[in-house]
Amino acid sequence: PAGAQAKPVVWNLPTVAAPSYFHTVNYNALAARVKEKSGGRMEIRVHPASSLYPSAELIPAVLDGRTELGTVLASYLTDVLLEIGPLELPFMTGSVEEHKKAALQLRPFYTERFARQGLKLLSIHAWPSQQIFSTVPIRSVADWKGKKIRVYGADSANIARLLGAAPVNINFGEVYSALEKRTVDGAMTSATNAEPMKFFEVAKYLDYWYLAGAAMEWLVANQKAWDALPKDLQHVVLEALKETNLEEKEWQDAIAADERARKRLPELGMTVVDPPREEIEKARRIAQGAWDIWLQRTGADGKRALELALKALGR
Amino acid sequence: MSESALGGVLIGLMFVLFAAGVEVSIALGIVGMLGLLWLKGFTIGLGVVGSIAWSNASSFSFIAVPLFVFMSGILLHSGIGKGLYTAVARWVSFLPGGLAVASIFSCAIFAAISGSSVATAATIGLISIPEMERRGYARPLIFGSLAAGGTLGILIPPSIPMIIYGVMTETSIGHLYAAGIVPGVVLALLFAGFVIGYAVLWPDAAPRVAEDRGGVLDKLRSIYEVAPVALLIVVVLGSMYTGIVTPTEAAAVGSLVSLLLAAAFRRLTWRTLRDAFQATIRTTSMVMLIIIFASIFSHVIALIGAPKALFGLVVGLGLPRWAFFAALFAVLLVIAYALEELSVMIIILPILFPLVTGLGFDPIWFGIIMVLWLEIGLITPPVGLNLFVIQTLMPGTTARDITRGTTPYVVLMVALVALLFVFPELALWLPRHTAPR
Amino acid sequence: MIGRAAGVASLVAGFATLAIVLLISWDVTMRSFFDRPQLFVDEVASFLEVLVIFGGAAYTFRAGGHVRVDLITGLARPSARAWLRVATLTLGVAFLAVVIWVTTQSALTAYRYGRVSAVMLYPLWAPMLFIPAGLALMALTMLAALVWQVRTTLGARSARDEVTPPGDA
Numbered sequence: 055p056a057g058a059q060a061k062p063v064v065w066n067l068p069t070v071a072a073p074s075y076f077h078t079v080n081y082n083a084l085a086a087r088v089k090e091k092s093g094g095r096m097e098i099r100v101h102p103a104s105s106l107y108p109s110a111e112l113i114p115a116v117l118d119g120r121t122e123l124g125t126v127l128a129s130y131l132t133d134v135l136l137e138i139g140p141l142e143l144p145f146m147t148g149s150v151e152e153h154k155k156a157a158l159q160l161r162p163f164y165t166e167r168f169a170r171q172g173l174k175l176l177s178i179h180a181w182p183s184q185q186i187f188s189t190v191p192i193r194s195v196a197d198w199k200g201k202k203i204r205v206y207g208a209d210s211a212n213i214a215r216l217l218g219a220a221p222v223n224i225n226f227g228e229v230y231s232a233l234e235k236r237t238v239d240g241a242m243t244s245a246t247n248a249e250p251m252k253f254f255e256v257a258k259y260l261d262y263w264y265l266a267g268a269a270m271e272w273l274v275a276n277q278k279a280w281d282a283l284p285k286d287l288q289h290v291v292l293e294a295l296k297e298t299n300l301e302e303k304e305w306q307d308a309i310a311a312d313e314r315a316r317k318r319l320p321e322l323g324m325t326v327v328d329p330p331r332e333e334i335e336k337a338r339r340i341a342q343g344a345w346d347i348w349l350q351r352t353g354a355d356g357k358r359a360l361e362l363a364l365k366a367l368g369r
Numbered sequence: 370m371s372e373s374a375l376g377g378v379l380i381g382l383m384f385v386l387f388a389a390g391v392e393v394s395i396a397l398g399i400v401g402m403l404g405l406l407w408l409k410g411f412t413i414g415l416g417v418v419g420s421i422a423w424s425n426a427s428s429f430s431f432i433a434v435p436l437f438v439f440m441s442g443i444l445l446h447s448g449i450g451k452g453l454y455t456a457v458a459r460w461v462s463f464l465p466g467g468l469a470v471a472s473i474f475s476c477a478i479f480a481a482i483s484g485s486s487v488a489t490a491a492t493i494g495l496i497s498i499p500e501m502e503r504r505g506y507a508r509p510l511i512f513g514s515l516a517a518g519g520t521l522g523i524l525i526p527p528s529i530p531m532i533i534y535g536v537m538t539e540t541s542i543g544h545l546y547a548a549g550i551v552p553g554v555v556l557a558l559l560f561a562g563f564v565i566g567y568a569v570l571w572p573d574a575a576p577r578v579a580e581d582r583g584g585v586l587d588k589l590r591s592i593y594e595v596a597p598v599a600l601l602i603v604v605v606l607g608s609m610y611t612g613i614v615t616p617t618e619a620a621a622v623g624s625l626v627s628l629l630l631a632a633a634f635r636r637l638t639w640r641t642l643r644d645a646f647q648a649t650i651r652t653t654s655m656v657m658l659i660i661i662f663a664s665i666f667s668h669v670i671a672l673i674g675a676p677k678a679l680f681g682l683v684v685g686l687g688l689p690r691w692a693f694f695a696a697l698f699a700v701l702l703v704i705a706y707a708l709e710e711l712s713v714m715i716i717i718l719p720i721l722f723p724l725v726t727g728l729g730f731d732p733i734w735f736g737i738i739m740v741l742w743l744e745i746g747l748i749t750p751p752v753g754l755n756l757f758v759i760q761t762l763m764p765g766t767t768a769r770d771i772t773r774g775t776t777p778y779v780v781l782m783v784a785l786v787a788l789l790f791v792f793p794e795l796a797l798w799l800p801r802h803t804a805p806r
Numbered sequence: 807m808i809g810r811a812a813g814v815a816s817l818v819a820g821f822a823t824l825a826i827v828l829l830i831s832w833d834v835t836m837r838s839f840f841d842r843p844q845l846f847v848d849e850v851a852s853f854l855e856v857l858v859i860f861g862g863a864a865y866t867f868r869a870g871g872h873v874r875v876d877l878i879t880g881l882a883r884p885s886a887r888a889w890l891r892v893a894t895l896t897l898g899v900a901f902l903a904v905v906i907w908v909t910t911q912s913a914l915t916a917y918r919y920g921r922v923s924a925v926m927l928y929p930l931w932a933p934m935l936f937i938p939a940g941l942a943l944m945a946l947t948m949l950a951a952l953v954w955q956v957r958t959t960l961g962a963r964s965a966r967d968e969v970t971p972p973g974d975a
């Protein structure tokens with residue numbers, strides 16, 4: 055009886071995903087299962103759409119223990135944990151499936167790296183592939199030349215630059231009008247943004263260069279917070295992860311979202327551009343320069359990570 | 370202490386600190402910090418403060434605020450802005466309350482350049498307040514027309530809150546922009562109508578000055594005086610709508626053009642620059658400290674899960690559609706009177722949006738409702754950023770001036786919300802018919 | 807002395823505004839007319855913005871720019887108002903001291919993690935230090951106001967009221 059009266063343990067889970075996006079839906083399902091299994095003794099509060107922490111502050115927040123749970127998104131790997139992102143290097147993978155296969159093989163590596171930063175890896179997820187919206191088709195490497203392309207980070211800026219384009223830094227919120235008014239010729243972002251953000255209205259082309267086959271998102275817990283959690287509740291969380299089949303569901307949803315977006319684009323009046331295989335190969339060779347920059351920044355850890363990634367991909 | 374009790378105690382304490390005369394930003398910071406200490410302890414709890422301070426202060430969204438105030442400061446202190454006002458005063462001298470009406474329409478025009486209400490109120494206020502004061506306009510009339518007129522900045526596109534809403538809820542920012550235009554124009558007309566009516570009933574509140582009369586010749590001559598500012602507006606609007614600059618960058622270009630104009634008229638002195646600096650710093654520092662410390666308090670409210678509980682309660686009433694919306698807006702209105710809304714919107718939107726759209730309300734329409742709510746929040750005491758901006762420009766403003774000056778506009782905004790509920794097409798017609806393809 | 811420091815800091819904040827104007831205009835020009843966008847500008851501009859906000863905080867306090875609600879205090883007796891201001895200034899200085907401490911810690915953590923900006927990879931700890939630095943100056947300015955307020959409050963009965971220190975304090 056005393057236990058039943060106690061205040062429930064409240065954990066927070068901030069995420070970048072919008073309220074209706076599949077990540078949020080899945081995290082809410084996890085939270086509901088945890089609440090049910092613990093008989094209301096534990097509550098996970100999901101904070102979608104960067105409402106608790108702005109995106110770039112997410113990783114520091116979970117590292118410092120300011121949030122018990124957190125989502126580490128590959129796009130925000132600019133410093134700490136930089137070496138866990140070999141799969142996100144430009145043109146490393148060409149589809150969500152390929153990404154999945156390699157990512158799940160890298161689990162021991164991820165677990166070890168997170169543990170070194172005081173984080174406990176719970177589950178490995180992904181965002182759909184990164185492509186390019188553009189106002190003129192970009193079919194070949196030569197088409198990149200001189201285009202003003204909106205980028206979202208150092209790696210995407212490097213790809214653009216190496217391919218001869220001019221990278222532009224524009225807030226995600228201003229991308230729609232920048233495309234509409236031709237302030238930029240194109241923007242790198244997820245293909246699944248076409249419909250909800252109405253990018254199809256202002257950019258006629260979606261060029262499937264597969265800058266990244268997917269972008270990883272790791273669900274982690276702060277280790278100190280985890281250790282402070284009663285054993286039976288730790289068990290509840292782990293069981294809930296299994297019962298909701300969270301990891302597998304996340305990958306299936308990412309694959310489905312990617313396929314759905316691709317099928318939907320022509321219906322929205324967009325032209326899907328599939329650059330010839332040899333052009334993508336050419337771009338991949340040129341983009342190796344971006345890999346070198348990444349290797350310089352990550353040192354021995356990065357070298358090992360890249361070897362593991364290539365092995366997992368069977369290259 | 371239970372979580373809801375903690376929330377109540379903190380809000381109570383906030384009002385006590387306000388009443389004691391603690392700086393608004395510091396009072397918000399103190400209650401936010403106490404909440405964090407209670408919930409998370411010293412090391413972890415206070416780590417949040419550093420994170421929020423940095424991410425807000427370095428946010429590119431807010432950069433237009435200092436830039437537009439700077440632009441206005443250059444126009445004012447170089448004397449270029451005064452020429453504009455002399456001209457406008459002549460043209461509107463036939464209207465009762467002409468200058469206040471002109472201020473409202475200046476705000477509406479400037480709103481098409483600026484995405485921020487604070488910047489709009491500060492920019493237009495900086496130039497027009499001294500002129501209205503000189504002509505003996507009543508303080509509540511000056512105060513209200515600028516504080517409320519300034520709020521148009523976020524309803525008429527571009528709009529920073531619409532960008533935030535669009536990104537958070539995955540709705541089209543282009544559609545939100547289009548949806549804001551008609552309600553923005555309607556609201557500006559409602560405001561102007563109120564001012565004219567007020568000036569008819571109380572002519573002493575808006576005296577007519579002999580210098581503003583003048584014949585047709587004077588009116589024509591004053592076109593020359595307007596030319597520089599008209600040029601500025603054309604350049605900024607033109608560069609934005611042709612895509613040469615993004616809305617954020619437009620603020621910098623506007624500043625640069627005002628500097629060039631001042632130089633061309635040989636009025637770009639060290640004194641002009643210094644006075645413009647001071648105006649910029651005072652507005653920016655005051656407003657941003659409030660935004661930062663209010664965000665910390667909002668973070669606490671998010672941590673205790675207050676929004677979910679609150680809106681769950683409203684839904685639980687099982688009301689019919691119109692009554693649900695009325696109850697929801699009533700709750701929002703109470704929040705508007707208590708807190709700083711932009712940071713509150715960021716924490717409640719993920720809960721509110723699925724709930725409201727789930728009940729069949731249009732996402733774009735609801736975006737406009739949220740913006741109107743933010744506008745109300747900007748002019749409702751105790752924490753209304755536009756009130757503070759105008760207060761800084763009008764030293765000696767009393768609480769009575771503020772309440773009397775702005776309450777009618779709050780009523781008009783609530784009326785517009787009701788109107789939008791009955792005629793959603795007011796917002797939705799334009800995006801449906803003009804959006805590309 | 808503190809007044810002069812606040813003045814200098816405000817001047818730095820002013821020139822930071824001017825620098826943002828020139829940098830963004832430069833980026834726009836290079837992007838539109840020479841097809842050479844200046845990728846570094848956005849992040850540098852956002853760092854300068856921090857300088858505008860916090861570099862100007864102390865000056866804004868001296869100018870009475872950090873708004874307060876005077877509805878209740880305006881009705882109080884002058885001597886009560888004087889004591890109340892002693893209390894609120896003390897509270898303000900104490901609060902700022904804590905914020906200065908935690909924001910310094912944030913900057914140090916950023917240094918330890920090697921945190922950098924997203925696109926240009928600029929180290930973040932340096933611009934993060936603008937926050938505690940600006941607030942420290944604001945706290946000193948408040949402290950000077952507090953000393954003045956205490957002196958007035960303990961001084962001649964007729965002069966007891968809320969006061970602002972003279973310009974050179």
Ligand code: NA
Pocket residue numbers: 479480481482483484485521522523524525526527528
């Ligand atoms: Na606007």
Ligand code: NA
Pocket residue numbers: 705706707708709745746747748749750751752753
């Ligand atoms: Na308010």
